[in-house]
Amino acid sequence: MAHPTRGAPLTATAEADVIGGLHRALADWFAAEARDLPWRHPDCSPWGILVSEVMLQQTPVVRVLPVWREWMKRWPRPADLAAEAAGEAVRAWGRLGYPRRALRLHAAATVIADEYGGSLPDTEEGLLALPGVGGYTAAAVAAFAFGRRAAVVDTNIRRVHARLVRGEALPAPSLTAAERRLAEELLPDDRGASVRWNVAAMELGAIVCTARSPRCDACPVASACAWRAAGEPPPSYVPKGQAWHGTDRQVRGAVMAVLRAASRPVPRVLFEGPGPAVADDGGPVAAQLARLHALAPAPEQLERSLEGLLADGLAAEHDGGLALP
DNA sequence: AAAGCGTGGTG
DNA sequence: TCACCAAGCTT
Structure with missing residues (x-):
């Protein structure tokens, strides 16, 4: 496996010592700094x-x-x-x-x-x-x-491993077999220790080894960090953000807000656009309908979004209107 | 296997 | 401001 120090390859025993040191350092840090959740x-x-x-x-x-x-x-x-x-x-x-x-x-x-x-x-x-x-x-x-010994691999742990061991700013766009292997290799043999390692690595990623501006000055394993040792090279790729404005997702979100606010089925025609005044149950529904209408989705986009929500089971037909299931 | 799926805080 | 980001899952 890759190892967290520069220079000549380590013997298996020396490598185990390095990893053991990481286990101890993170466990101590977690005991002192973890959030109380x-x-x-x-x-x-x-x-x-x-x-x-x-x-x-x-x-x-x-x-x-x-x-x-x-x-x-x-x-x-x-x-x-x-x-x-x-x-x-x-x-x-x-x-x-x-x-x-x-x-x-x-x-x-x-x-x-x-x-x-x-x-x-x-x-x-x-x-x-x-x-x-x-x-x-x-x-x-x-x-x-x-309390089982399981290799937990979330976005925080992936980022910690990428930096600490692989010397890279960010993990790959999607989880790789090499990452699973590394997570398995780093996991302590002892069950209790493995659980502590999992939470601690996750917590480190969440509050110190963050995606944007990592607080390396507060990191308990900074001296062993391959990314730091390499001079903190930038990411090798640009993460592509999720589209939002004008998407079905945005429309679906606005429709769901209407359904959450409603205590009775909402007639379909009300989703289509601002129309004649409608007797609703007082305001919250009208406010969410207004938010939806402000997006001004094309009729076919609205239709697609409603059908998608019905297909997903997030909405149901009741008395000719839509409601939560 | 890439794309779709909500939402709000933040640098 | 606006793009990025947050303990992913499903198809």
């Missing part, structure tokens, strides 16, 4: 951890916190969520984004309640089979909820 508390249930992991997919911690607390209060066990309509999960999702995650969490809760007697599967393989759970989330829940 509720899903890291020892009394947090596996369900709470799963919910947090799904909410944290592409969504920052600060926005997840209040919604996660609300979900835990309202649905402390998977069966509690499974007993509700899926639309309640979508509504309670609020503005976290990617609302299909709420749908999948509801579906996962149903599987857990119906097929697992209400307890989460405790293996990566079992977790991976749940709706909305991919490689990252399965490994994270296996490690953080069940």
